Amino acid sequence: MLEIKDLHASVEEKEILKGIDLKVNAGEVHAIMGPNGSGKSTLANVLAGRPEYRVTGGEALYEGKDLLAMAPETRAREGVFLAFQYPVELPGVNNTTFLRTALNEGRKYRGQPELSAGAFLALLKKKMQLVEMADTLLSRAVNEGFSGGEKKRNEILQMAVLEPRLAILDETDSGLDIDALRIVANSVNKLRSKENAIILVTHYQRLLNYIVPDFVHVLYNGKIVKSGGKELALELEEKGYDSVRQEEIAAK
């Protein structure tokens, strides 16, 4: 589904990603862990097409197509979804209107008929139950005045509505209380399928108890320095990034 080869990217002339290789197949869940500032969000944003990040080398193929050549909205309509580490507030923009617009843009792109207001509300209601979100958040402006946890949950609601093929969740677990974490993890698990793939960026092994990944990668200073199965997350938790990296260097 996604194949990243030797990807380099900079922001404001500073190189952040220094050659990333990653292959994600349909049905897989990949966890990406790594210290603060190592480039996890940068990778997520580059894949989503954030204009501030400049790709300086390498490529990313999504379903065989050149992902990096697509406009950000095209990537989204093609099924790439980014749950933001810091969701943006959109004062005055109604959450429901926003969600319906987003869904219908994708449907138009895929040649499907747009959903009427009624059909959309019915769908939305189901998705709300899935993520156990309060109705009151729907009538409000997107993320405006939402608590940190509510914003994260709103990201997952958007994911549930848009049903992306490739979802990149950037630290969706941070800022969530224990119950919310379980609910979010459950919703993500329900959205998991043979056709979809998920990339989870996280700092905490705890999330991976709920959403069990097929692969774990360690991103360190702009490079993936180690990859493994779900046990790698436990090892990281035990030993810390530095020693894992030292071992890796020694092994080479």
Place this chain on the structure above:
Amino acid sequence: MSNSELTVEKLANEEYKYGFVTDIETDKLPKGLNEDVIKLISEKKNEPGWMTDWRLKAYRHWLTMKEPHWSNVKYGPIDYQDIIYYAAPKKKPKLSSLNEADPQLVKAFEKLGIPLEEQKRLAGVAVDAVFDSVSVATTFKEKLNDLGIIFCSMSEALQKYPELVRKYLGTVVPYTDNFFASLNSAVFSDGSFAFVPKGVRCPMELSTYFRINASETGQFERTLIVAEEGAYVSYLEGCTAPIRDTNQLHAAVVELVALDNAEIKYSTVQNWYPGDKDGKGGIYNFVTKRGACRGVSSKISWTQVETGSAITWKYPSCILQGDNSVGEFYSVAMTNNMQQADTGTKMIHIGKNTRSTIISKGISAGRSNNSYRGQVRITSKAENARNYSQCDSLLIGDKCGAHTFPYLETNNPTAQVEHEATTSKIGADQIFYLNQRGISTEDAVRLIVNGYCKEVFRQLPMEFAVEATRLLSMSLEGSVG
């Protein structure tokens, strides 16, 4: 340059879509202004003597005045002798229905997306269409007639109801009021007159579509709306204009009078030609709009969505004379490219327990300049007066400007006045967030701007709100991420 800026530049180059000139034979006076021209206008319109005298007094007063330049807009000198002060369609139609109207005219309205035929069927909107200064079609008259409501052109009102016009004309905006109002008083060509008698609620929105058409014709509309005791009326004004090379002056006067317990809602969606992207050829819009809440518990509410004109200079105001009277002002003023807008309102509190609300939303894009100028005056007799003002500015891109000039004058210690102001920008992160959900930059800007304007759009009648959204979107083609 980032992607989003590129999109902005691209969009910014789109041109005004409603530019076209309709070819209807026009009967016009030669350029220039003097007492003879004024007498001729009055004569052509077969006006009563007092009207001619009033025009002449206004003209003589105007000669003593200087064009004001205190507002935050810049423009070259206007040659008042280079303007045609009267133009009327040659085939002067007397129509009972639209079918009799000049097909060219009907086509023109269709181009504007407001076919009158459609409107007749739609939601009971009676349309008094002002086309190049003379009304050519008035609909729904009978229905209004039955209720005793008068809705017609000012010229017709001067023929049929001269005493009624005489009683109220110039009582809110006297001919000495300001430079442009004096000029208007001297030369006004036509406009609308609405009168809703005691206790009657006007069952439909009264609507006029203005349009400037004849080349180099200054447009001087005069509108007067009177709601007697306990009456209610909602009036809609909308306009758009064709592309022009020379700047066109528009100096309208609107007067509203609300007696005891009466309510007048006046809504405007304004989209005159703003000029090309260098500001060449746009409309100069210098308007005096004022409402008098003369009676107790009367209410006047101005709602306006401004997207056009090269220069806008407009301050719909309320004089709150009656005790417990209410004045409201809801405004969205959008400027793009080289447009300049200096708009705002005045709320003059005279009666006891008078209340006013001001919600002003400015949107600046391109290299435009948008100023809000608001005055709240609480006179010494206005016990317990209250005002709430909220002035927000939204900047799109970094070459535009927003300015707020609130003036407050309180002469009564019981007054409660609250003023809030914010300035925000559409952030690249907001655009990206929406892009990431599959929404294009253009649509993203629209969503954000519509959200920002919601409080004002909510005040508009439904069909008008849709039109306002559409106009705003059109004007936004040329904005940033």
